[in-house]
Amino acid sequence: MLRTVLAAGLVAGGVMLALNARSATGGGDGVDRLWAAVDGTAAAILDRREGDWRGPGSSYAPVGERSYTLNRLLDEAVDRLSQGSAADLRARIAGLRRDLAARESDVARLRAELAALPEDRCDAAGVDASFVARQVSCLFATSRGDQIERIAQARRDIGHMTEEIDRLTGAFAASLTDVGIELTPEQVDGLLRLATAENIVAAHTVYENLRQVNAELQRVTIASDESLEVARRYYGVYAVLLEVALHMHERFLDTVRHEHLPRLAGIEADARRARAEAARLLAREGEGPLSAQLDANLSALDTTLEAAGLYRQTLEEQSAAVSAAWERVARQRDVAVNTWRTVRASADMLAMMSETGRAFETLMDLQLPPPRAFANQQLEREFERLTARLVADRR
Secondary structure, X not given: OHHHXXXXXXXXXXXXXXXXXXXXXXXXXXXXXXXXXXXXXXXXXXXXXXXXXHOXXXXXXXXXXXXXXXXXXXXXXXXXXXXXXXXXXXXXXXXXXXXXXXXXXXXXXXXXXXXXXXXXXXXXXXXXXXXHHHHXXXXXXXXXXXXHHHHHHHHHHHHHHXXXXXXXXXXXXXXXXXXXXXXXXXXXXXXXXXOOHHHHHHHHHHHHHHHHHHHHHHHXXXXXXXXXXXXXXXXXXXXXXXXXXXXXXXXXXXXXXHHHHXXXXXXXXXXXXXXXXXXXXXXXXXXXXXXXXHHHHHHHHXXXXXXXXXXXXXXXXXXXXXXXXXXXHHHHHHHHHHHHHHHHHOOOHHHHHHHHHHHHHHHOOOOOOOOOOOOOHHHHHHHHHHXXXXXXXXX
């Protein structure tokens, strides 16, 4: 539909343009896919917003003041634009890490059961068992040897999963570079362990895809010989793209403020209560036989509270960075809408187009704080456990 809108503007300007001519020069397949993903949604948003921009509703309204339909369309645009190799790889790595954690739990469980198993399957039925019970036991019971083989297989599975995670992490790092994120291997690992990893990767993917769509819109508009009607359409779609970016930032902030931070506060509160109880019990036990376990509990809870504090700081730093980016995008969106309203009076379309192109490239510079490199493996594992708890209720 967006192709139709642009083509209609070209006809109104007295110019016919084949939008597919780009393919003759190569490199257009990716943009074609983006058009296919967002053209209908962007055009629907533009149809709804043009009426607002002509009147007092030209300002950008927060989520709660927008119509359900407009919010749904903006959600749809963000979801479609956030598709990319980095997002796909992150999801695959997250799935493998969940499987890896489950397999490691299997090893711990199998090892705990090992001591109670008989050396021979037939002995599992007991010395007083009947002949039939003994035969059944010989066929279906688990011996120590069987259990050791199961443990070995689980460890082989863990090795294969670890290798696949390493391979996918390397591909993930390369795909981040493609959308403008340069991270060290330690930072990549830190990013993947955060509950906000999906949002961060999606944000950069959306920006890269928006940049490509915007570049194509510029190309079409310039090729129209500066048709004012096409230029008006360009600025309309450009403003829509910026409103999509604003909506994406708002989704990130909403998730952090209303989901992750409250859940993290609950985890911290539970840990503090458990620590206070452990300290009380340790004071009661003194140097008794249970003191060693209580000391270990206190140490584990201290690690949890330390990791939770670092996690909170990371989320707050990310929120501050995204809020600052939102302000920059909002200012550029206001300029785009104002330009859309006045573009018919413009005598220098190419200069204006070049300026917006530079502005859009500036918006690409979304600088989130680099993911933390973990000081030790214990903190790293605690971060991963916190992430699992923060995102568990969302699935």
